Amino acid sequence: MIKEFMSPDESNQDSQLFQLLALKEAIEEFDPKVISCLEKKDQMAAEHELTELCFQLLEIPEEDHLLIFRIYFTSLITEIIRRFTLRGRLQTAHLGNGLAIIAIVENWQTVAEFMSLIPWFIDKVIHDIIGCVALIEYTPTMGRILNLINENIEGSHLTLKWISEALEVSTSHLCNIFKTEMDETIGSYVNRRKIQEAAFDIKESRLTLTEIGEKYGFGSQSYFIRTFKRYMNTTPLKYKQQYFLTHVDAL
The missing domain is CATH 1.10.10.60 (Homeodomain-like)
Incomplete structure:
Protein backbone atom coordinates (compact mmCIF):
# COMPACT_ATOMS: atom_id res chain seq x y z
CA MET A 1 0.00 0.00 0.00
CA ILE A 2 1.18 3.52 -0.73
CA LYS A 3 0.88 4.75 2.84
CA GLU A 4 3.40 2.11 3.94
CA PHE A 5 6.10 4.07 2.11
CA MET A 6 5.34 7.34 3.90
CA SER A 7 6.73 8.57 7.21
CA PRO A 8 5.49 11.71 9.03
CA ASP A 9 9.00 12.22 10.46
CA GLU A 10 10.69 12.75 7.12
CA SER A 11 11.32 16.12 5.55
CA ASN A 12 8.83 17.42 3.01
CA GLN A 13 11.25 16.74 0.16
CA ASP A 14 11.84 13.15 1.26
CA SER A 15 8.13 12.66 1.78
CA GLN A 16 7.39 13.81 -1.77
CA LEU A 17 10.06 11.47 -3.11
CA PHE A 18 8.55 8.49 -1.29
CA GLN A 19 5.10 9.43 -2.57
CA LEU A 20 6.37 9.52 -6.14
CA LEU A 21 8.12 6.18 -5.75
CA ALA A 22 4.99 4.64 -4.25
CA LEU A 23 2.86 6.06 -7.05
CA LYS A 24 5.30 4.67 -9.62
CA GLU A 25 5.21 1.21 -8.01
CA ALA A 26 1.43 1.16 -7.88
CA ILE A 27 1.12 2.08 -11.56
CA GLU A 28 3.83 -0.40 -12.56
CA GLU A 29 1.92 -3.15 -10.73
CA PHE A 30 -1.55 -2.50 -12.13
CA ASP A 31 -0.96 -0.74 -15.46
CA PRO A 32 0.10 -3.87 -17.44
CA LYS A 33 -2.93 -5.71 -16.04
CA VAL A 34 -5.33 -2.96 -17.10
CA ILE A 35 -3.81 -2.76 -20.59
CA SER A 36 -3.87 -6.53 -21.00
CA CYS A 37 -7.53 -6.78 -19.98
CA LEU A 38 -8.45 -3.96 -22.35
CA GLU A 39 -6.68 -5.59 -25.30
CA LYS A 40 -8.46 -8.86 -24.54
CA LYS A 41 -11.74 -6.90 -24.34
CA ASP A 42 -12.34 -8.41 -20.90
CA GLN A 43 -14.51 -5.62 -19.55
CA MET A 44 -15.15 -6.97 -16.05
CA ALA A 45 -11.48 -7.75 -15.43
CA ALA A 46 -10.41 -4.34 -16.78
CA GLU A 47 -12.91 -2.59 -14.50
CA HIS A 48 -11.60 -4.57 -11.52
CA GLU A 49 -7.91 -3.80 -12.21
CA LEU A 50 -8.57 -0.11 -12.88
CA THR A 51 -10.66 0.16 -9.70
CA GLU A 52 -7.89 -1.47 -7.66
CA LEU A 53 -5.36 0.97 -9.07
CA CYS A 54 -7.64 3.92 -8.31
CA PHE A 55 -7.88 2.87 -4.67
CA GLN A 56 -4.09 2.77 -4.57
CA LEU A 57 -3.95 6.26 -6.06
CA LEU A 58 -6.31 7.55 -3.37
CA GLU A 59 -3.51 7.15 -0.84
CA ILE A 60 -1.45 9.97 -2.32
CA PRO A 61 -2.07 13.50 -0.96
CA GLU A 62 -5.68 14.55 -1.57
CA GLU A 63 -4.75 17.74 -3.41
CA ASP A 64 -3.11 15.61 -6.13
CA HIS A 65 -5.98 13.14 -6.61
CA LEU A 66 -7.81 14.83 -9.45
CA LEU A 67 -4.67 15.61 -11.46
CA ILE A 68 -3.26 12.09 -11.14
CA PHE A 69 -6.60 10.46 -12.04
CA ARG A 70 -7.02 12.68 -15.09
CA ILE A 71 -3.46 12.05 -16.28
CA TYR A 72 -3.75 8.30 -15.83
CA PHE A 73 -7.13 7.88 -17.54
CA THR A 74 -6.02 9.91 -20.56
CA SER A 75 -2.68 8.09 -20.68
CA LEU A 76 -4.52 4.77 -20.99
CA ILE A 77 -6.18 6.03 -24.16
CA THR A 78 -2.95 7.38 -25.63
CA GLU A 79 -1.21 4.07 -24.87
CA ILE A 80 -3.92 2.09 -26.70
CA ILE A 81 -3.62 4.43 -29.68
CA ARG A 82 0.18 4.11 -29.56
CA ARG A 83 -0.16 0.35 -29.76
CA PHE A 84 -2.48 0.59 -32.75
CA THR A 85 0.09 2.84 -34.42
CA LEU A 86 2.98 0.44 -33.77
CA ARG A 87 0.91 -2.43 -35.15
CA GLY A 88 0.07 -0.53 -38.32
CA ARG A 89 -3.64 -0.61 -37.45
CA LEU A 90 -4.37 3.01 -36.59
CA GLN A 91 -7.36 4.43 -38.43
CA THR A 92 -8.95 7.86 -38.31
CA ALA A 93 -11.83 6.53 -36.22
CA HIS A 94 -9.47 5.17 -33.54
CA LEU A 95 -7.88 8.57 -33.08
CA GLY A 96 -11.14 10.51 -33.33
CA ASN A 97 -12.96 8.32 -30.82
CA GLY A 98 -9.98 8.40 -28.47
CA LEU A 99 -9.85 12.19 -28.52
CA ALA A 100 -13.61 12.34 -27.92
CA ILE A 101 -13.27 10.20 -24.79
CA ILE A 102 -10.32 12.29 -23.56
CA ALA A 103 -12.41 15.47 -23.99
CA ILE A 104 -15.09 13.99 -21.72
CA VAL A 105 -12.56 12.80 -19.12
CA GLU A 106 -10.98 16.26 -19.04
CA ASN A 107 -14.30 17.68 -17.87
CA TRP A 108 -14.70 15.36 -14.89
CA GLN A 109 -14.37 17.52 -11.78
CA THR A 110 -14.22 15.08 -8.87
CA VAL A 111 -12.55 11.81 -7.97
CA ALA A 112 -16.03 10.42 -7.35
CA GLU A 113 -16.82 10.97 -11.03
CA PHE A 114 -13.73 9.05 -12.07
CA MET A 115 -14.51 6.16 -9.72
CA SER A 116 -18.21 5.91 -10.57
CA LEU A 117 -17.63 6.19 -14.32
CA ILE A 118 -14.99 3.45 -14.57
CA PRO A 119 -17.53 1.03 -16.17
CA TRP A 120 -18.49 3.69 -18.74
CA PHE A 121 -14.84 4.50 -19.44
CA ILE A 122 -13.82 0.86 -19.92
CA ASP A 123 -16.83 0.22 -22.16
CA LYS A 124 -16.00 3.23 -24.35
CA VAL A 125 -12.31 2.30 -24.69
CA ILE A 126 -13.13 -1.31 -25.61
CA HIS A 127 -15.96 -0.61 -28.03
CA ASP A 128 -15.10 2.82 -29.47
CA ILE A 129 -11.33 2.40 -29.81
CA ILE A 130 -10.14 -1.20 -29.55
CA GLY A 131 -13.18 -2.74 -31.23
CA CYS A 132 -13.61 0.04 -33.75
CA VAL A 133 -13.36 -0.60 -37.48
CA ALA A 134 -13.67 2.54 -39.56
CA LEU A 135 -16.37 1.31 -41.91
CA ILE A 136 -16.43 4.71 -43.58
Missing part, protein backbone atom coordinates in the same frame (compact mmCIF):
# COMPACT_ATOMS: atom_id res chain seq x y z
CA GLU A 137 -13.21 3.63 -45.29
CA TYR A 138 -14.53 0.19 -46.26
CA THR A 139 -17.80 -1.42 -47.22
CA PRO A 140 -19.65 -3.19 -44.37
CA THR A 141 -18.59 -6.56 -45.80
CA MET A 142 -14.93 -5.56 -45.90
CA GLY A 143 -15.25 -4.21 -42.38
CA ARG A 144 -16.48 -7.63 -41.22
CA ILE A 145 -13.59 -9.36 -42.97
CA LEU A 146 -10.94 -7.07 -41.49
CA ASN A 147 -12.46 -7.24 -38.04
CA LEU A 148 -12.52 -11.06 -38.18
CA ILE A 149 -8.87 -11.15 -39.22
CA ASN A 150 -7.76 -8.72 -36.52
CA GLU A 151 -9.71 -10.59 -33.85
CA ASN A 152 -8.11 -13.93 -34.81
CA ILE A 153 -4.62 -12.88 -35.81
CA GLU A 154 -2.91 -15.25 -33.37
CA GLY A 155 -2.55 -18.96 -34.12
CA SER A 156 -2.55 -20.86 -37.40
CA HIS A 157 -6.30 -21.26 -37.99
CA LEU A 158 -6.70 -18.02 -39.97
CA THR A 159 -6.83 -19.65 -43.39
CA LEU A 160 -8.86 -18.67 -46.45
CA LYS A 161 -11.17 -21.64 -45.85
CA TRP A 162 -11.68 -20.75 -42.18
CA ILE A 163 -12.46 -17.11 -42.97
CA SER A 164 -14.91 -18.02 -45.75
CA GLU A 165 -16.74 -20.47 -43.48
CA ALA A 166 -16.86 -17.96 -40.61
CA LEU A 167 -18.37 -15.34 -42.92
CA GLU A 168 -20.52 -17.87 -44.79
CA VAL A 169 -19.27 -16.87 -48.23
CA SER A 170 -17.45 -18.88 -50.89
CA THR A 171 -13.67 -18.70 -51.03
CA SER A 172 -13.77 -17.35 -54.61
CA HIS A 173 -16.21 -14.59 -53.66
CA LEU A 174 -14.12 -13.71 -50.61
CA CYS A 175 -10.94 -13.48 -52.70
CA ASN A 176 -12.63 -11.31 -55.31
CA ILE A 177 -14.05 -8.88 -52.72
CA PHE A 178 -10.75 -8.59 -50.90
CA LYS A 179 -8.62 -8.12 -54.02
CA THR A 180 -11.03 -5.53 -55.44
CA GLU A 181 -11.23 -3.39 -52.29
CA MET A 182 -7.74 -3.86 -50.86
CA ASP A 183 -5.66 -4.42 -54.01
CA GLU A 184 -3.95 -7.25 -52.16
CA THR A 185 -4.62 -10.94 -51.75
CA ILE A 186 -6.15 -12.02 -48.47
CA GLY A 187 -3.21 -14.35 -47.81
CA SER A 188 -0.72 -11.52 -48.22
CA TYR A 189 -2.76 -9.26 -45.96
CA VAL A 190 -3.01 -11.89 -43.21
CA ASN A 191 0.75 -12.50 -43.29
CA ARG A 192 1.47 -8.77 -43.25
CA ARG A 193 -0.81 -8.29 -40.24
CA LYS A 194 0.82 -11.21 -38.43
CA ILE A 195 4.26 -9.70 -39.01
CA GLN A 196 3.08 -6.29 -37.78
CA GLU A 197 1.86 -7.93 -34.57
CA ALA A 198 5.06 -9.95 -34.29
CA ALA A 199 7.17 -6.79 -34.70
CA PHE A 200 5.15 -5.17 -31.92
CA ASP A 201 5.75 -8.16 -29.63
CA ILE A 202 9.48 -8.09 -30.38
CA LYS A 203 9.62 -4.53 -29.03
CA GLU A 204 7.00 -4.67 -26.28
CA SER A 205 6.99 -8.21 -24.86
CA ARG A 206 9.49 -10.53 -23.21
CA LEU A 207 8.67 -13.42 -25.54
CA THR A 208 11.52 -15.09 -27.40
CA LEU A 209 11.59 -14.96 -31.19
CA THR A 210 10.67 -18.64 -31.29
CA GLU A 211 7.68 -18.03 -29.01
CA ILE A 212 6.56 -15.08 -31.14
CA GLY A 213 6.75 -17.13 -34.32
CA GLU A 214 4.67 -19.87 -32.69
CA LYS A 215 2.19 -17.33 -31.31
CA TYR A 216 1.25 -16.18 -34.79
CA GLY A 217 1.06 -19.64 -36.29
CA PHE A 218 4.27 -19.85 -38.30
CA GLY A 219 4.98 -23.54 -38.64
CA SER A 220 8.74 -23.20 -38.40
CA GLN A 221 11.28 -20.59 -37.38
CA SER A 222 12.72 -20.50 -40.88
CA TYR A 223 9.27 -19.69 -42.33
CA PHE A 224 8.81 -16.98 -39.72
CA ILE A 225 12.18 -15.44 -40.59
CA ARG A 226 11.50 -15.52 -44.36
CA THR A 227 8.05 -13.96 -43.94
CA PHE A 228 9.32 -11.33 -41.51
CA LYS A 229 12.10 -10.34 -43.90
CA ARG A 230 9.66 -10.09 -46.81
CA TYR A 231 7.54 -7.46 -45.04
CA MET A 232 10.11 -5.76 -42.77
CA ASN A 233 13.23 -5.96 -44.98
CA THR A 234 15.22 -7.43 -42.12
CA THR A 235 15.27 -10.55 -39.96
CA PRO A 236 13.50 -10.71 -36.58
CA LEU A 237 16.84 -10.90 -34.78
CA LYS A 238 18.30 -7.85 -36.53
CA TYR A 239 15.04 -5.98 -35.97
CA LYS A 240 15.23 -6.75 -32.24
CA GLN A 241 18.90 -5.80 -32.00
CA GLN A 242 18.35 -2.53 -33.86
CA TYR A 243 15.36 -1.59 -31.70
CA PHE A 244 17.15 -2.16 -28.41
CA LEU A 245 20.31 -0.46 -29.68
CA THR A 246 18.26 2.62 -30.62
CA HIS A 247 16.31 2.43 -27.36
CA VAL A 248 19.48 2.33 -25.25
CA ASP A 249 21.01 5.25 -27.20
CA ALA A 250 17.89 7.31 -26.54
CA LEU A 251 18.08 6.84 -22.76
Whole structure:
Protein backbone atom coordinates (compact mmCIF):
# COMPACT_ATOMS: atom_id res chain seq x y z
CA MET A 1 0.00 0.00 0.00
CA ILE A 2 1.18 3.52 -0.73
CA LYS A 3 0.88 4.75 2.84
CA GLU A 4 3.40 2.11 3.94
CA PHE A 5 6.10 4.07 2.11
CA MET A 6 5.34 7.34 3.90
CA SER A 7 6.73 8.57 7.21
CA PRO A 8 5.49 11.71 9.03
CA ASP A 9 9.00 12.22 10.46
CA GLU A 10 10.69 12.75 7.12
CA SER A 11 11.32 16.12 5.55
CA ASN A 12 8.83 17.42 3.01
CA GLN A 13 11.25 16.74 0.16
CA ASP A 14 11.84 13.15 1.26
CA SER A 15 8.13 12.66 1.78
CA GLN A 16 7.39 13.81 -1.77
CA LEU A 17 10.06 11.47 -3.11
CA PHE A 18 8.55 8.49 -1.29
CA GLN A 19 5.10 9.43 -2.57
CA LEU A 20 6.37 9.52 -6.14
CA LEU A 21 8.12 6.18 -5.75
CA ALA A 22 4.99 4.64 -4.25
CA LEU A 23 2.86 6.06 -7.05
CA LYS A 24 5.30 4.67 -9.62
CA GLU A 25 5.21 1.21 -8.01
CA ALA A 26 1.43 1.16 -7.88
CA ILE A 27 1.12 2.08 -11.56
CA GLU A 28 3.83 -0.40 -12.56
CA GLU A 29 1.92 -3.15 -10.73
CA PHE A 30 -1.55 -2.50 -12.13
CA ASP A 31 -0.96 -0.74 -15.46
CA PRO A 32 0.10 -3.87 -17.44
CA LYS A 33 -2.93 -5.71 -16.04
CA VAL A 34 -5.33 -2.96 -17.10
CA ILE A 35 -3.81 -2.76 -20.59
CA SER A 36 -3.87 -6.53 -21.00
CA CYS A 37 -7.53 -6.78 -19.98
CA LEU A 38 -8.45 -3.96 -22.35
CA GLU A 39 -6.68 -5.59 -25.30
CA LYS A 40 -8.46 -8.86 -24.54
CA LYS A 41 -11.74 -6.90 -24.34
CA ASP A 42 -12.34 -8.41 -20.90
CA GLN A 43 -14.51 -5.62 -19.55
CA MET A 44 -15.15 -6.97 -16.05
CA ALA A 45 -11.48 -7.75 -15.43
CA ALA A 46 -10.41 -4.34 -16.78
CA GLU A 47 -12.91 -2.59 -14.50
CA HIS A 48 -11.60 -4.57 -11.52
CA GLU A 49 -7.91 -3.80 -12.21
CA LEU A 50 -8.57 -0.11 -12.88
CA THR A 51 -10.66 0.16 -9.70
CA GLU A 52 -7.89 -1.47 -7.66
CA LEU A 53 -5.36 0.97 -9.07
CA CYS A 54 -7.64 3.92 -8.31
CA PHE A 55 -7.88 2.87 -4.67
CA GLN A 56 -4.09 2.77 -4.57
CA LEU A 57 -3.95 6.26 -6.06
CA LEU A 58 -6.31 7.55 -3.37
CA GLU A 59 -3.51 7.15 -0.84
CA ILE A 60 -1.45 9.97 -2.32
CA PRO A 61 -2.07 13.50 -0.96
CA GLU A 62 -5.68 14.55 -1.57
CA GLU A 63 -4.75 17.74 -3.41
CA ASP A 64 -3.11 15.61 -6.13
CA HIS A 65 -5.98 13.14 -6.61
CA LEU A 66 -7.81 14.83 -9.45
CA LEU A 67 -4.67 15.61 -11.46
CA ILE A 68 -3.26 12.09 -11.14
CA PHE A 69 -6.60 10.46 -12.04
CA ARG A 70 -7.02 12.68 -15.09
CA ILE A 71 -3.46 12.05 -16.28
CA TYR A 72 -3.75 8.30 -15.83
CA PHE A 73 -7.13 7.88 -17.54
CA THR A 74 -6.02 9.91 -20.56
CA SER A 75 -2.68 8.09 -20.68
CA LEU A 76 -4.52 4.77 -20.99
CA ILE A 77 -6.18 6.03 -24.16
CA THR A 78 -2.95 7.38 -25.63
CA GLU A 79 -1.21 4.07 -24.87
CA ILE A 80 -3.92 2.09 -26.70
CA ILE A 81 -3.62 4.43 -29.68
CA ARG A 82 0.18 4.11 -29.56
CA ARG A 83 -0.16 0.35 -29.76
CA PHE A 84 -2.48 0.59 -32.75
CA THR A 85 0.09 2.84 -34.42
CA LEU A 86 2.98 0.44 -33.77
CA ARG A 87 0.91 -2.43 -35.15
CA GLY A 88 0.07 -0.53 -38.32
CA ARG A 89 -3.64 -0.61 -37.45
CA LEU A 90 -4.37 3.01 -36.59
CA GLN A 91 -7.36 4.43 -38.43
CA THR A 92 -8.95 7.86 -38.31
CA ALA A 93 -11.83 6.53 -36.22
CA HIS A 94 -9.47 5.17 -33.54
CA LEU A 95 -7.88 8.57 -33.08
CA GLY A 96 -11.14 10.51 -33.33
CA ASN A 97 -12.96 8.32 -30.82
CA GLY A 98 -9.98 8.40 -28.47
CA LEU A 99 -9.85 12.19 -28.52
CA ALA A 100 -13.61 12.34 -27.92
CA ILE A 101 -13.27 10.20 -24.79
CA ILE A 102 -10.32 12.29 -23.56
CA ALA A 103 -12.41 15.47 -23.99
CA ILE A 104 -15.09 13.99 -21.72
CA VAL A 105 -12.56 12.80 -19.12
CA GLU A 106 -10.98 16.26 -19.04
CA ASN A 107 -14.30 17.68 -17.87
CA TRP A 108 -14.70 15.36 -14.89
CA GLN A 109 -14.37 17.52 -11.78
CA THR A 110 -14.22 15.08 -8.87
CA VAL A 111 -12.55 11.81 -7.97
CA ALA A 112 -16.03 10.42 -7.35
CA GLU A 113 -16.82 10.97 -11.03
CA PHE A 114 -13.73 9.05 -12.07
CA MET A 115 -14.51 6.16 -9.72
CA SER A 116 -18.21 5.91 -10.57
CA LEU A 117 -17.63 6.19 -14.32
CA ILE A 118 -14.99 3.45 -14.57
CA PRO A 119 -17.53 1.03 -16.17
CA TRP A 120 -18.49 3.69 -18.74
CA PHE A 121 -14.84 4.50 -19.44
CA ILE A 122 -13.82 0.86 -19.92
CA ASP A 123 -16.83 0.22 -22.16
CA LYS A 124 -16.00 3.23 -24.35
CA VAL A 125 -12.31 2.30 -24.69
CA ILE A 126 -13.13 -1.31 -25.61
CA HIS A 127 -15.96 -0.61 -28.03
CA ASP A 128 -15.10 2.82 -29.47
CA ILE A 129 -11.33 2.40 -29.81
CA ILE A 130 -10.14 -1.20 -29.55
CA GLY A 131 -13.18 -2.74 -31.23
CA CYS A 132 -13.61 0.04 -33.75
CA VAL A 133 -13.36 -0.60 -37.48
CA ALA A 134 -13.67 2.54 -39.56
CA LEU A 135 -16.37 1.31 -41.91
CA ILE A 136 -16.43 4.71 -43.58
CA GLU A 137 -13.21 3.63 -45.29
CA TYR A 138 -14.53 0.19 -46.26
CA THR A 139 -17.80 -1.42 -47.22
CA PRO A 140 -19.65 -3.19 -44.37
CA THR A 141 -18.59 -6.56 -45.80
CA MET A 142 -14.93 -5.56 -45.90
CA GLY A 143 -15.25 -4.21 -42.38
CA ARG A 144 -16.48 -7.63 -41.22
CA ILE A 145 -13.59 -9.36 -42.97
CA LEU A 146 -10.94 -7.07 -41.49
CA ASN A 147 -12.46 -7.24 -38.04
CA LEU A 148 -12.52 -11.06 -38.18
CA ILE A 149 -8.87 -11.15 -39.22
CA ASN A 150 -7.76 -8.72 -36.52
CA GLU A 151 -9.71 -10.59 -33.85
CA ASN A 152 -8.11 -13.93 -34.81
CA ILE A 153 -4.62 -12.88 -35.81
CA GLU A 154 -2.91 -15.25 -33.37
CA GLY A 155 -2.55 -18.96 -34.12
CA SER A 156 -2.55 -20.86 -37.40
CA HIS A 157 -6.30 -21.26 -37.99
CA LEU A 158 -6.70 -18.02 -39.97
CA THR A 159 -6.83 -19.65 -43.39
CA LEU A 160 -8.86 -18.67 -46.45
CA LYS A 161 -11.17 -21.64 -45.85
CA TRP A 162 -11.68 -20.75 -42.18
CA ILE A 163 -12.46 -17.11 -42.97
CA SER A 164 -14.91 -18.02 -45.75
CA GLU A 165 -16.74 -20.47 -43.48
CA ALA A 166 -16.86 -17.96 -40.61
CA LEU A 167 -18.37 -15.34 -42.92
CA GLU A 168 -20.52 -17.87 -44.79
CA VAL A 169 -19.27 -16.87 -48.23
CA SER A 170 -17.45 -18.88 -50.89
CA THR A 171 -13.67 -18.70 -51.03
CA SER A 172 -13.77 -17.35 -54.61
CA HIS A 173 -16.21 -14.59 -53.66
CA LEU A 174 -14.12 -13.71 -50.61
CA CYS A 175 -10.94 -13.48 -52.70
CA ASN A 176 -12.63 -11.31 -55.31
CA ILE A 177 -14.05 -8.88 -52.72
CA PHE A 178 -10.75 -8.59 -50.90
CA LYS A 179 -8.62 -8.12 -54.02
CA THR A 180 -11.03 -5.53 -55.44
CA GLU A 181 -11.23 -3.39 -52.29
CA MET A 182 -7.74 -3.86 -50.86
CA ASP A 183 -5.66 -4.42 -54.01
CA GLU A 184 -3.95 -7.25 -52.16
CA THR A 185 -4.62 -10.94 -51.75
CA ILE A 186 -6.15 -12.02 -48.47
CA GLY A 187 -3.21 -14.35 -47.81
CA SER A 188 -0.72 -11.52 -48.22
CA TYR A 189 -2.76 -9.26 -45.96
CA VAL A 190 -3.01 -11.89 -43.21
CA ASN A 191 0.75 -12.50 -43.29
CA ARG A 192 1.47 -8.77 -43.25
CA ARG A 193 -0.81 -8.29 -40.24
CA LYS A 194 0.82 -11.21 -38.43
CA ILE A 195 4.26 -9.70 -39.01
CA GLN A 196 3.08 -6.29 -37.78
CA GLU A 197 1.86 -7.93 -34.57
CA ALA A 198 5.06 -9.95 -34.29
CA ALA A 199 7.17 -6.79 -34.70
CA PHE A 200 5.15 -5.17 -31.92
CA ASP A 201 5.75 -8.16 -29.63
CA ILE A 202 9.48 -8.09 -30.38
CA LYS A 203 9.62 -4.53 -29.03
CA GLU A 204 7.00 -4.67 -26.28
CA SER A 205 6.99 -8.21 -24.86
CA ARG A 206 9.49 -10.53 -23.21
CA LEU A 207 8.67 -13.42 -25.54
CA THR A 208 11.52 -15.09 -27.40
CA LEU A 209 11.59 -14.96 -31.19
CA THR A 210 10.67 -18.64 -31.29
CA GLU A 211 7.68 -18.03 -29.01
CA ILE A 212 6.56 -15.08 -31.14
CA GLY A 213 6.75 -17.13 -34.32
CA GLU A 214 4.67 -19.87 -32.69
CA LYS A 215 2.19 -17.33 -31.31
CA TYR A 216 1.25 -16.18 -34.79
CA GLY A 217 1.06 -19.64 -36.29
CA PHE A 218 4.27 -19.85 -38.30
CA GLY A 219 4.98 -23.54 -38.64
CA SER A 220 8.74 -23.20 -38.40
CA GLN A 221 11.28 -20.59 -37.38
CA SER A 222 12.72 -20.50 -40.88
CA TYR A 223 9.27 -19.69 -42.33
CA PHE A 224 8.81 -16.98 -39.72
CA ILE A 225 12.18 -15.44 -40.59
CA ARG A 226 11.50 -15.52 -44.36
CA THR A 227 8.05 -13.96 -43.94
CA PHE A 228 9.32 -11.33 -41.51
CA LYS A 229 12.10 -10.34 -43.90
CA ARG A 230 9.66 -10.09 -46.81
CA TYR A 231 7.54 -7.46 -45.04
CA MET A 232 10.11 -5.76 -42.77
CA ASN A 233 13.23 -5.96 -44.98
CA THR A 234 15.22 -7.43 -42.12
CA THR A 235 15.27 -10.55 -39.96
CA PRO A 236 13.50 -10.71 -36.58
CA LEU A 237 16.84 -10.90 -34.78
CA LYS A 238 18.30 -7.85 -36.53
CA TYR A 239 15.04 -5.98 -35.97
CA LYS A 240 15.23 -6.75 -32.24
CA GLN A 241 18.90 -5.80 -32.00
CA GLN A 242 18.35 -2.53 -33.86
CA TYR A 243 15.36 -1.59 -31.70
CA PHE A 244 17.15 -2.16 -28.41
CA LEU A 245 20.31 -0.46 -29.68
CA THR A 246 18.26 2.62 -30.62
CA HIS A 247 16.31 2.43 -27.36
CA VAL A 248 19.48 2.33 -25.25
CA ASP A 249 21.01 5.25 -27.20
CA ALA A 250 17.89 7.31 -26.54
CA LEU A 251 18.08 6.84 -22.76
